[in-house]
Amino acid sequence: MGKIELKNPLPEGTTPWDLMQAFDAKRFGEDVFDLENQKRWATAIFVGGLPYMWRKAYVVLDMIYNLCELEEGSKVFLIGESLESCGFIDDIKRRIGASGELTAIDNQEECRDAMFHNKVGRGGQRGTFKYDYCKDIPDNSYDAVLNLQAIQHADDWTEAGAEFVRILKPGRRxxxxxxxxxxxxxxxxxxxxxxxxxxxxxxxxxxATRFEDFPYYSPGELKDAFKGMLEDMDEFEWRGLEVFWGRKPG
Structure with missing residues (x-):
């Protein structure tokens, strides 16, 4: 008996939507076969999850705030996605009090546009672009620079990192x-x-994407990018939440 050669029964490019059956339409309606509806449903499921996920990670988030060494009167630079809905702004304001100062930049829509419009940054990764959020900020302005959910869309972390460190006071994190x-x-x-x-x-x-298409910077790559700019660099991971930190030399 000759050897039976196994073949993948899924033709190249087949998606789970392509294998929806007539009995699915009987239960859920004919619009389950409509491409535009499928796109709308998939996008709605995919986006908007940050407030839920970050609230699930409240223990790690508290650790992150402690790493920033925030106190009454601290001056903080915060950048990230969905800052208000995730609760970051209120959390930080409670820690720095009325005498503190918070500069908050929410770049969520820029990040979404970069991905959905297939923008390719200078480093070659899809969904990345030049971070120039600090260009008008003087040197040594902040007691803490905090990036919550704005790592993966920068196209050059050596360049962007230098700017983040520049606006940070010496000896701070x-x-x-x-x-x-x-x-x-x-x-x-x-x-x-x-x-x-x-x-x-x-x-x-x-x-119109794959998980493999999302930009990603590992903690090791961030350490390389910030080499010579930060000391005492370290990292932590919990359930897919990756934390990186370091201190500006004093």
Whole structure:
């Protein structure tokens, strides 16, 4: 008996949507086959999860604030996505009090536009662009520079990092954290489970991307980018939330 050659029964490019059945339409309606509806549903499921996830991570978030060494009267630079809805702004204001000062830059829509419009930054990664948020800020202005969910969209962290360090006072900390999308370990975990692989593939196929297309900077890459600019650099990971920090030499 000759050897039987196994072939993948899924033609190249097949998505879970393509295998929806007539009985699915009987239960959910004919619009389950409509491409525009599929795109709308997939996008709605995918976006808008940051407030939920960061609230689930409240213990780690408290650790992040402690790493910033915030106190009454601190002057803080904060950048990230969905800052108000995630509760970051209120959290920091409670810690620095009425005498403190918070500069908050929410770049969520810029990040979304960069991904959905397939913008490719100078480093070659999709969804990245030049961070020039600090250009008008004087040197040594802030007691803490805090980046919450604005790591993966910068196209050059050596350049952007130099600016973040420049506006930070000597001896103070820069802290950056990201609930990651598309990191190698996350992709590996998804591929190990057929249900997760199905769900993620179904969503990604209708927002015209793959998990592998999301930009990603590992803590090791951030350490390399900030080499010579920060000391006492360290990192921490919890359930896909990666934290990186270091201190500006005094």
């Amino acid at each position: 820069l802290v950056m954290a990201e609930i990651i999308l598309g990191g190698p370990e996350q992709i590996f975990k998804i591929k190990q489970d057929l249900h997760l692989d199905h769900l993620i593939t179904k969503i990604m196929s209708r927002i």
